[in-house]
Amino acid sequence: MASTLEDLKEAQREAEEAAARGQTSGDREITYRDALREAIVEEMERDENVFLIGEDIGAYGGSYVVTRGFQEQYGRKRVIDAPIAELGIVGAAVGAAMGGLRPVVELMTINFSLLAIDQIVNHAAKIHYMFGGQFSAPVVIRTASGWGQLGATHSQTFEGWFAHVPGLRVVMPSTPKDAKGFLKSAIRGSDPVLFIEHSLIYRNRGVIPEGDYTLPLEGAEVRRDGTDVTIASWSRGAILSMGAAEELAEQGINCEVIDMRVLRPLDIATVAESVKKTNRLVVVEESWRTMGLGAEIAAAVQEEAFDFLDAPIGRVGSLEVPMPYARNLERLIIPGKDEVIAAVKQTLA
């Protein structure tokens, strides 16, 4: 579960004291969830106009407990429990942004973004261009991908769809550091941002820089240097890929792992560069394979690094089935370490 606001403040105080004692606190380790909480709190403290809106983010604390305690802290004016009306919520946030506020929307899960997709795609993403750049709707939409016996309608992840849309920025961080840095940039930025979390990594811990920092909303990052095969992924998939890479290393296969981090704009150059070294690529994602984001990465990389490819680019994704509830079937749908390892080996076969 999430720490309370007090725990959060405590952690910050400790870090500050540590810093004061001149002791490097660069090794402050916090959870993905707390990284998000810090980003939100810091931005709300920085800018009066930042406010939160979403279903059950107040008294309930958010379905993934990211906003717990914030309503007591900031009141109902700045932490709004919204009706179950995703289209209306995002539309109202778009209007509030046009009116000068800095809305941070929480859509409980990305599955429900389908109900708001007209406001995201036909309004938020188009307003700046459609009106000749005279104004814009810089709304930040936080939502979560994920699964866990939740059934067909609650286990999807549509990041590839949103990556298709000009005017929108899409980020899907896998580490606490990126989560905090990206969220703060998104809230300060001038574009609508879809910020996709993952329900299965909120408790992951990671080191983050001290104090107030932001990260530009662009660029993939090489998480592991390697020479034999490049693995490109993002969010939980990047973590899964790191695990697979470790295991492959023991077998003498040396993988370079790239965390895409930002899905629009997509940093193909970094992947192509890596492929020019490894000559092999596997893309790992949790979406259905057909028309998942892996398709774009594969298509773009073969354009950029065609002459360097020694094997077909492999794609690892979900089986093309609506997610079944039964535990044993669900396990077969979502790719695991073994599927990644198999795909890597196939590019070497």
Add this chain to the structure above:
Amino acid sequence: MASTLEDLKEAQREAEEAAARGQTSGDREITYRDALREAIVEEMERDENVFLIGEDIGAYGGSYVVTRGFQEQYGRKRVIDAPIAELGIVGAAVGAAMGGLRPVVELMTINFSLLAIDQIVNHAAKIHYMFGGQFSAPVVIRTASGWGQLGATHSQTFEGWFAHVPGLRVVMPSTPKDAKGFLKSAIRGSDPVLFIEHSLIYRNRGVIPEGDYTLPLEGAEVRRDGTDVTIASWSRGAILSMGAAEELAEQGINCEVIDMRVLRPLDIATVAESVKKTNRLVVVEESWRTMGLGAEIAAAVQEEAFDFLDAPIGRVGSLEVPMPYARNLERLIIPGKDEVIAAVKQTLA
């Protein structure tokens, strides 16, 4: 403009008489719009449970005049003018299908499908699987892609998104023959089908078989045999590609043109076969290039025919900009014959 129901009946009578005179009437040429009208009329005549629902399909005749005259002919019970409520319309059609009817929905344009996408993706496409195959929601959703100074929110085409969804069938015919045969199969089938037309090809004429025929909802088709480069496209893009191929032929470049026709399930085998002969591929579409369906085709073909590719697979798509209204800018966004020709030549460079 569309012919009236009378014209339609007239044309059919003529054809029947011709057939009676023993004269082959295989060369009966009709428009894409009339092919759709014939399919709808024939299926409504065949099955009492087939009914139409959509905005302005009655007295107004449909915004692309496909259903003109049908309400006078079949009454308000079977031709329902729906409120502007895309989500509700598709939801009601899903329920009606579960209740034993055969709804044929018209969503005025594919842009508005965003408002109904939750019903399409989370309901229509999942119900059969989610309930263990015990029942299904065989709803047919007709909609139109297209553009023409309609602005940013009315000029999109999301076929690639829908091709991502298990449980859904997606067709996007380019000829009157396919349009009629696919629509009849869709109405008789047991799965939800997204049937995507194109506002700029309704007047195109083409030869169709006589009488009652259906076409299975699968399989690409080679429209033009060639040896140098394969061009894969669909809908209006396939027609554009044929034109480019003719022009390239004059320059001594012999293209094979494949009309994908059905976008889910996607027939990669036919494209891969062709590439094994031509060793080069260009995919042509009207969507934004990033995460357009061309990405999937490129990614899948390099998997299937990696060793046969002599050049990077080229992708021709729209510029990544919300569609501007200004005529001169719009022309630059949507790919034309020249862009296709340039892309083909690049694969030969």
Add this chain to the structure above:
Amino acid sequence: MAKAEPAVRLLDTLEQDELLELYRQMCLIRRFEERSAEQYAYGKIGGFLHLYIGEEAVAVGAIHALGPNDHLVTHYRDHGYALAIGADAGAVMAELFGKETGTTKGRGGSMHLTHIERQFWGGYAIVAGHIPIATGLGLALQYQEQDAVAMCIFGDGSTNAGAFHEALNMAAVWKVPVIFLCENNLYAMGTAWEYVSAVQQMSTKARAYDIPAEIVDGQDVLAMYEAARRAVEHCKSGKGPYFIEAMTYRFRGHSMADPETYRDKEEVEARRGDDPLILFRDQLLEHNKAEQAQLDEIDQAVEDEIERAIQFADESSFPDPSTIHDHVYGE
């Protein structure tokens, strides 16, 4: 909430076995939910588990008014609906366990129960998503001139969603036979109605579509049955849709993950006084419609039935992995 008088008249007109059957169903749901919470704790049930405890009278009373040709679609808090309409407790528990013998062969789980013999087309997990579907079912009944109705059950929170309004408007324009039954348990997950709805009574929203509506005490199974009978009559007479707002209360958390930080123990304790099961039990005894012994017997029979259901679920096997691609498309 204005508490209506228990429908005493019905108490006298119904046959005893019918009254006992209503009691048995409420009892069955109550025990089923208690035991499934326990099975969840044992890790045999995964994902979400939304318990119906405290709201039993709504499903039992309303569904009792449905005939064999009527249809039902509901939201995800659906164990009670499945049991009330006659699904086998073993099949329902097996579904919660994700077994092949479940009502959807383990594919749907707790939120997507179904019982097609009685046209219960399932529970749906996208809030309000099934409401337009109900309108469509009603359209099919009208189109085929069937003497039947479609009942749609949803929560107070879903009346704030656009899908609800698009569905009610279409149902009213087309005058289709649909009973819209809103379970107003005052909360949508962790949010009290007053923060998200402009009006206190969700039935007020039916006025926007000229749909006749009534507010009913959802803790009184006979009042629910009476209201539902009125609704069925109205719909079958071709007068179009009907709206029932059942005032009720969820005794347990929204799902097993609920921290219940949004309402205080006192409130919950107070509302537990309106336990539909106890209210009806006392009513039956008070009006001499049943002997203590008869009711105890039912309680015991239900206990045994649930025990067998759990055993059945336990002994059933998980879906065969080789069938994972089945049912994505029809034949």
Add this chain to the structure above:
Amino acid sequence: MAKAEPAVRLLDTLEQDELLELYRQMCLIRRFEERSAEQYAYGKIGGFLHLYIGEEAVAVGAIHALGPNDHLVTHYRDHGYALAIGADAGAVMAELFGKETGTTKGRGGSMHLTHIERQFWGGYAIVAGHIPIATGLGLALQYQEQDAVAMCIFGDGSTNAGAFHEALNMAAVWKVPVIFLCENNLYAMGTAWEYVSAVQQMSTKARAYDIPAEIVDGQDVLAMYEAARRAVEHCKSGKGPYFIEAMTYRFRGHSMADPETYRDKEEVEARRGDDPLILFRDQLLEHNKAEQAQLDEIDQAVEDEIERAIQFADESSFPDPSTIHDHVYGE
């Protein structure tokens, strides 16, 4: 429709120049629309063109009640709103021509006009899509404690869309200062209201959210102005949103492509009798608020203004192709 008495009181309290300004604005819109239809025929305007002819009094009367700090968002039939709130006719015509000098630099076209000096955040083409945006603008005004309102104009057809209901409910719960102005012209594109709305008066739908509503004669510019003033007062006093249903009629087709097969000539002819421009002109003369000559002068001045607007649009250049990627993202 119950025709309200022309707001004669206002006729006597308003200064003459204000009355003449209202006349001028209606006249400007009428001529602008007539000439743009002509320019469309010449092929200088592409895509959709939705004319406002017959509904001028709604925009002119309502927008006249807005102050410099108020906000406006509307649907796509927006030439009248842009002109009424003060956008330059030349810039509007240039936008229709797709020129760089247009109100959105030729990017938006006819359906997406804007005038940011007066916080007219534009016309929107997804039916009802801008209604939640209006609620959000109202939220921003309330949040920043500004003494201003947001006005949202939409058609009768959009009240059947879920977005409309989600937006009204939120506005009412939050009590934000938003004026929801429904132009009920009896048709949504080619469909008459009775086939798609369960109720005849769209203002009935505001009841579902306890939002005060009134029905106004949309052909009477002074009645519209009065109603809008009441609405502004209500919203600014912190009482929350207000709903106005303006009964009006579209004299021309929905767009230039409209076959008008859904209503008969007689009906249209009859309704042309309620020409807001003529009604007001007669009213002014009848009550000696203006001389024939003054009005003729205005007519002439408007003719000239539109002529200059067309010339300006003609002479303006198309956007520079090299700027095609500008404005996709902010800086």
